[in-house]
Amino acid sequence: MYGIAFLLAIGFAVYRIGRRRQPRPGTTLPRPATRAELAGDAGEAAVDAELRRVLAWLCGENFYLHRGPVLLRHAPGASYPTAEVDHLAITPFGLFVFETKNWTGHIEPASDEGFLVRVAANGDPEWRKSPLKQNYSKVVFLRGVMPGMWPIHSFGVFASVNCTLSPAIPPSLMRIADLAHQLRLCKTHYECRGQREVNVKAAWQAVLSVAEVDRGSIERHRLRVRTDPVIRMIIP
Structure with a gap:
C-alpha cells in the first residue's frame, strides 16, 4: 500500500510540474534559435571581442562600442521604422557602422x-546581399x-x-583579421588631415537621441524581420 501511495505522489508531482511549464493562455513559448541565428550570434561575438581589442590598442579608453545591436529610428511611421546595426563604434576619429x-x-x-x-566548398555559387548595401540606409x-x-x-x-575574399571586392569588406589594419588606416588618415577629435561621449548621446537599445525593442524589430518573407529573402 505504501508503494502505491508513493507512486501516486510521484505521478502527481510530475503532473504539477508539467502544468507549471504550460504557457498561460494568450502567451507563447520562446522560439528556439535556428542554426543560422546561432552562427550569426557567434560571428557577432567574435567581431565584438576583436573590435574591443583593436580599439583599446588604438584609443586607450577613449572609445565607445555598444554591447549588442543598436536600432536606428530611421523611418518613424513606416512599416519598418527601425534598422538594426550589428556593431556601432564611436572613436575620436569617427563613427563606425x-x-x-x-x-x-x-x-x-x-x-x-x-x-556578393x-x-x-563544392563550387556552387550563391548570390547574397552585400553587407555594405545593408548598411547603406543606416x-x-x-x-x-x-x-x-x-x-x-x-x-x-x-x-x-x-572565409576567403576576392581582391576585387571593396576594401571596406574585410575579414575579422583585417580589422586592426583598416581601423589604423582610418585613424592615421583622420589625424593627418588635422581634424578635431570626435567627442565620444557627446557622439553617443547624439546617437541615443535617434536610437533604441532596449531588449524589448530589439526583439520586436527582429520579429517583424522574421515574419516578413521579403525581408528574409534579401537578408540571409
Missing part, C-alpha cells in the same frame, strides 16, 4: 554591386542627423576563418 557575416566559402563581387557571390540616416564634421564609415566584416 559594422555589419557582420559569419559566411564560409569564397566571396566574390557580383554583377550587381548591391550583392558566395562560392561554397549610414545615410546617421550622416543626415549627426554633425557634418563627424565622419561615419561603413564596414562589412566576415567573421569565419573559413
Whole structure:
C-alpha cells in the first residue's frame, strides 16, 4: 500500500510540474534559435571581442562600442521604422557602422554591386546581399542627423576563418583579421588631415537621441524581420 501511495505522489508531482511549464493562455513559448541565428550570434561575438581589442590598442579608453545591436529610428511611421546595426563604434576619429557575416566559402563581387557571390566548398555559387548595401540606409540616416564634421564609415566584416575574399571586392569588406589594419588606416588618415577629435561621449548621446537599445525593442524589430518573407529573402 505504501508503494502505491508513493507512486501516486510521484505521478502527481510530475503532473504539477508539467502544468507549471504550460504557457498561460494568450502567451507563447520562446522560439528556439535556428542554426543560422546561432552562427550569426557567434560571428557577432567574435567581431565584438576583436573590435574591443583593436580599439583599446588604438584609443586607450577613449572609445565607445555598444554591447549588442543598436536600432536606428530611421523611418518613424513606416512599416519598418527601425534598422538594426550589428556593431556601432564611436572613436575620436569617427563613427563606425559594422555589419557582420559569419559566411564560409569564397566571396566574390557580383554583377550587381548591391550583392556578393558566395562560392561554397563544392563550387556552387550563391548570390547574397552585400553587407555594405545593408548598411547603406543606416549610414545615410546617421550622416543626415549627426554633425557634418563627424565622419561615419561603413564596414562589412566576415567573421569565419573559413572565409576567403576576392581582391576585387571593396576594401571596406574585410575579414575579422583585417580589422586592426583598416581601423589604423582610418585613424592615421583622420589625424593627418588635422581634424578635431570626435567627442565620444557627446557622439553617443547624439546617437541615443535617434536610437533604441532596449531588449524589448530589439526583439520586436527582429520579429517583424522574421515574419516578413521579403525581408528574409534579401537578408540571409
